[in-house]
Amino acid sequence: MIEGFSTYTGGEFLVFYALLVVGAIVAGVWLPGFLRADGENRRIDDRYDMAYLAGGARRVTETALAQLLGTGSLEAAGGNKVRVTRPQGGETALESDLLRKRADFGITSAQNTVSAYINDIKERLVRDRLLLDPSERMQLRIVSVLPYLAVLAVGWYRRSAGLAEGEQVGYLTGLMILAAILGFIRFIKLDPRTRGGLAAVAEGKAISSRLRSAPTGPELGFGVALFGTAILAGTPFSQLHAMRQSASGDGGGYSSDGGDSSSSDGGGCGGGCGGCGG
Amino acid sequence: MSATSTDLWQRLAAYEIGPADAALSFTQRLARENRWSSEHATRVVREYKRFCYLAKTAGHEVTPSDSVDQAWHLHLTYSRDYWHRFCPEVLGADLHHGPTAGGQVERTRYYDQYAATLKSYEEAFGEAPPPDIWPDANRRFNIDPRSFRVNPRDVFVVPRWRFLLPLGLGTLLVAGVLLLEGLSG
Numbered sequence: 001m002i003e004g005f006s007t008y009t010g011g012e013f014l015v016f017y018a019l020l021v022v023g024a025i026v027a028g029v030w031l032p033g034f035l036r037a038d039g040e041n042r043r044i045d046d047r048y049d050m051a052y053l054a055g056g057a058r059r060v061t062e063t064a065l066a067q068l069l070g071t072g073s074l075e076a077a078g079g080n081k082v083r084v085t086r087p088q089g090g091e092t093a094l095e096s097d098l099l100r101k102r103a104d105f106g107i108t109s110a111q112n113t114v115s116a117y118i119n120d121i122k123e124r125l126v127r128d129r130l131l132l133d134p135s136e137r138m139q140l141r142i143v144s145v146l147p148y149l150a151v152l153a154v155g156w157y158r159r160s161a162g163l164a165e166g167e168q169v170g171y172l173t174g175l176m177i178l179a180a181i182l183g184f185i186r187f188i189k190l191d192p193r194t195r196g197g198l199a200a201v202a203e204g205k206a207i208s209s210r211l212r213s214a215p216t217g218p219e220l221g222f223g224v225a226l227f228g229t230a231i232l233a234g235t236p237f238s239q240l241h242a243m244r245q246s247a248s249g250d251g252g253g254y255s256s257d258g259g260d261s262s263s264s265d266g267g268g269c270g271g272g273c274g275g276c277g278g
Numbered sequence: 279m280s281a282t283s284t285d286l287w288q289r290l291a292a293y294e295i296g297p298a299d300a301a302l303s304f305t306q307r308l309a310r311e312n313r314w315s316s317e318h319a320t321r322v323v324r325e326y327k328r329f330c331y332l333a334k335t336a337g338h339e340v341t342p343s344d345s346v347d348q349a350w351h352l353h354l355t356y357s358r359d360y361w362h363r364f365c366p367e368v369l370g371a372d373l374h375h376g377p378t379a380g381g382q383v384e385r386t387r388y389y390d391q392y393a394a395t396l397k398s399y400e401e402a403f404g405e406a407p408p409p410d411i412w413p414d415a416n417r418r419f420n421i422d423p424r425s426f427r428v429n430p431r432d433v434f435v436v437p438r439w440r441f442l443l444p445l446g447l448g449t450l451l452v453a454g455v456l457l458l459e460g461l462s463g
């Protein structure tokens with residue numbers, strides 16, 4: 001079969017190689033899904049476990065801020081910051097820690113506080129077989145990139161043959177670079193959940209679909225845990241969504257909101273009508 | 279006890295809004311005025327009745343979606359039916375309509391009421407409100423209030439996608455032709 005590659009003309013091989021890259025993309029997605037550990041099927045009621053499982057470490061921070069805003073323990077302070085209004089309003093150690101802040105704070109500062117709890121959440125989810133353990137993750141990462149490595153090996157062989165024949169290999173090199181980048185992304189971006197973890201999130205979203213539309217204050221945390229801060233658009237808590245959007249990050253944290261400081265929503269009339277009661 | 283097994287819901291479900299012998303029924307008029315299909319208008323009327331049920335039973339003030347509000351507005355124009363039959367005989371209480379006074383405080387109040395209404399809906403009827411009739415807060419409070427009356431004799435009404443899709447495809451086509459001509463020339 002390898003002999004066949006070297007007999008293709010340059011154009012024929014490029015088409016063939018592009019198809020191989022597409023095949024590697026498909027296999028890189030399909031293989032980890034197929035080989036993913038089953039884990040355990042269980043329902044998740046803890047908002048922070050759900051937040052980590054549905055959206056990772058950042059989602060945990062956003063969930064905590066949403067919960068505390070929804071229950072009136074925090075309020076918007078302007079300038080992408082919030083301030084504590086009810087220091088005793090926390091229901092968990094994580095929330096109480098956030099409510100100990102004296103100065104107005106932004107999402108980066110909140111993330112720094114919450115990060116101390118992330119490992120506990122991760123370990124609990126691994127113990128509950130909702131997250132893959134580190135060795136399972138590494139196996140899946142390797143399996144995910146094997147198709148790309150195979151494609152790169154074929155490309156390398158053909159490129160070497162082409163160079164020996166004095167052919168142009170620019171397009172092939174470009175495709176190989178593309179395959180290498182995609183393979184690297186595939187290696188980095190691994191969904192760390194077991195099948196049970198995926199099912200738990202899907203079940204949570206199905207059961208709590210109403211929270212996507214308009215959660216009440218006490219439900220705000222779980223709503224954000226499941227669906228992210230996008231559900232806050234159009235609510236009185238939309239500042240948190242704006243804070244998240246304006247804070248740029250590098251995968252693990254936020255930046256550009258200024259952290260702590262020693263220092264709103266826009267107005268407009270909403271609602272059509274209401275005001276009737278039983 | 280499920281809401282659907284209560285006497286109140288049975289009365290609401292059986293109630294025909296407006297005169298029974300009207301050539302244009304309430305549901306048909308609602309469909310015509312909002313350019314809805316008759317099936318959608320029928321579903322909106324059902325959701326309006328559910329809203330009325332919650333107004334009487336939820337124990338808190340309730341806020342409708344925009345679609346349900348359109349049904350309520352229209353029902354209020356059938357004033358004899360609304361005030362002399364529906365409220366006293368079916369609902370057993372007056373149900374007043376109170377538009378927002380505007381401003382941030384009102385916005386927060388109506389959001390809280392809307393969220394509480396959806397929660398009470400789920401508890402009473404055992405299912406989440408249909409999102410096409412009870413949309414999310416962004417649609418409810420940012421987008422739907424922009425609606426206004428137009429007369430098709432005065433303006434063209436074209437859905438955005440019907441305008442933007444051909445425009446985008448046409449632009450791509452022209453760009454492709456120019457590119458090919460440039461390459462061949």
